[in-house]
Amino acid sequence: MSALLTRFPVFAYISKWLFLSSIVAVGAGSASALFLVSLDWVTNYREAHPWLIALLPVGGFIIGWLYLRVGQSVVGGTNLVIDTIHQAGSRIPFRLFPLVLVGTLVTHLLGGSAGREGTALQLGGSLADQLTRPFRLSPTDRRLILMAGVSAGFGSVFGTPLAGAVFGLEVLVIGRLTYEAIFPVFIAALGADYVTRWWQVGHTYYAIATVPPITPVFALYALLAGIVFGGCALLFTRITHAITDLAKRHIAYAPLRPVVGGIIVAGAMWALGTTRYSGLGIPVIVESFTQQLPPYDFIVKLLLTAITLGMGFKGGEVTPLFFIGATLGNGLSYWLPLPTGLLAGMGFVAVFAGAANTPLACMVLALELxxxxCGPYxxxxxxxxYLCSGSRGIYGSQLPGEGKK
Amino acid sequence: MSALLTRFPVFAYISKWLFLSSIVAVGAGSASALFLVSLDWVTNYREAHPWLIALLPVGGFIIGWLYLRVGQSVVGGTNLVIDTIHQAGSRIPFRLFPLVLVGTLVTHLLGGSAGREGTALQLGGSLADQLTRPFRLSPTDRRLILMAGVSAGFGSVFGTPLAGAVFGLEVLVIGRLTYEAIFPVFIAALGADYVTRWWQVGHTYYAIATVPPITPVFALYALLAGIVFGGCALLFTRITHAITDLAKRHIAYAPLRPVVGGIIVAGAMWALGTTRYSGLGIPVIVESFTQQLPPYDFIVKLLLTAITLGMGFKGGEVTPLFFIGATLGNGLSYWLPLPTGLLAGMGFVAVFAGAANTPLACMVLALELxxxxCGPYxxxxxxxxYLCSGSRGIYGSQLPGEGKK
Incomplete structure (x- = not known):
């Protein structure tokens, strides 16, 4: 047996990564299950008690204060995980796990407009890095296991393991993808998705009712829509970064930033008289596939999300980007003669592709979801x-690469 | 308008490549249509007149003589196209187009065991390079248009444009994928597929009857199957290269090599008393999804293809690799408790993934076909x-990269 492993190092490699990726899968998949169930619970509770949104500034203070007192080392969040993959630094503190979990749940309980993939990536990444010391992983292996953690988090939180695996390979550098982690990321993402489902945690089902066979004219419409989606991704990235910078410059005491953000977001929701822009917004995303929605949905969600996240609440950008893209696509169906559901689905994946610079993962995401x-569209x-979304994405730690004009 | 293009160079880029890729798409898509229709015709004619196989050595001489007299500059075939992408050399001579078309049709008419994607890539690549001079393309742009030609050829000959686009990005370097050509390859592949269908040329439909939800045990079976598929890809690559080298060393006069190859292949088919290993072998591939086949099918096809191509006949490796993988997967269902059709489908894409070092394109191929x-499997x-297939693939001009042990 050991002779076989020496003669064919690939078998040793496969055995080792099957083992390590499976541990990551069990950890990240269980974390996603726990997170999704809790998220569901806080979302339902908030929908039943909409007055909770008035407490958003208070929640903001709690999150800000917690991160200031015990979370200084992990405030980078998703960027900390990406940075650690690029440049082996000190171990990602385990406290990232409880802090981002609590921060995200508070954000959602009190109606902030945020997502969940950031949290899932951070849960996956921080769990994966806990294996570095006990297994004495080399810097290279640590890189691979962190990528596996990211893929496992993404794959299990959305129930799309193939997109999760490709995302883990694709997100690190703009315009380049290397295969050194290809086996670990696929095993971890598929395994984590299995584990989350094993915990009886399901995922939302989206359906595009009709997809006409593609023609050159329809392809041109898809391209025009893609330009709009890319512009929207650029707008989101710019506004979020601008709000972050503005808050840092003008509000010195960090816990006050989410307080101000909470006041603005809660005030806006009170003025709008609706909770449709709170939290993940899954019901609106589902609606966007089947009925015409107000054309301003996307911009309201965009602004509220940029303020929520830019001011220091927790969660992630991706589900709001799904919301923004799906409602923008829905709105485009006033002008572009493509089916509403198809445009919603295209926007769902494409705004995210532009904002995260992950076009292949998002194409696979569309196929899986x-x-x-709808593949060609x-x-x-x-x-x-991806081409039109500018050179900076939502993840500041992503390295620049080729392929963008 | 021109002010807009100057202010936002991405629009100039999109307009330019929409135009250039569309020309590539019309050319490569029409070439694939012509090629597929002719291939269908010669295949049916041979099936009706099986004695034609006796003429395989004569056809071999004709092909060898043609390439010796007028095809010295294009004998590299697919590798010539890949080389030109890596290192801008002289223009790919247009004669590659008629030579590989005639060579492939003669190979298939007389029952050689060969494929078609090599031909489609070369048709696409040689057509694309004809645009280099009239449009005065820079070396970078020429690289992109050649990649677009490769993707267009692959996407249109199999009716799988997304896999074709990813293939064009993935095939150049082992273990690395860059996005500089991402827009051109997708437009060219989608466009070429549309053009081929516009010519009323259809594609074979394969169906996997049952796919059980994946479990850890099933995933382990899929992994074991993947190891076998990778070993098979390694075997195919080694034997093909060995036969090529052997023929070059021992048979100095090039046109004699396919004569000897033709005698061996035709003799073997006569001895076996069947035409199931001639040509593309589509009927056997289709059967492999629904019924148990002889477990030696894959190895016979592997040897006959290695001899056919290694000795100088034309066509390509991919459809035979589909055959070899599908029948090997089918044979594995004697030992592995997974559905026969699923194992056939996995082998169909995975042996090719190993031999061409294109795992992501082959995953997308599985989703499209x-x-x-079946995605997780x-x-x-x-x-x-891909991990188990060794460091050298069927395309000698592919550059080595990362990610292989």
């Missing part, structure tokens, strides 16, 4: 949005 | 086969 019929939209 | 249910099989 909506089936293969999703591919054109994602690739075009 | 068989639907999303196909991903595990493709990634594992």
């Amino acid at each position: 909506f089936g293969t019929a 999703a591919a054109i939209a994602c690739v075009t949005a | 068989f639907g999303t249910a 196909a991903a595990i099989a493709c990634v594992t086969a």
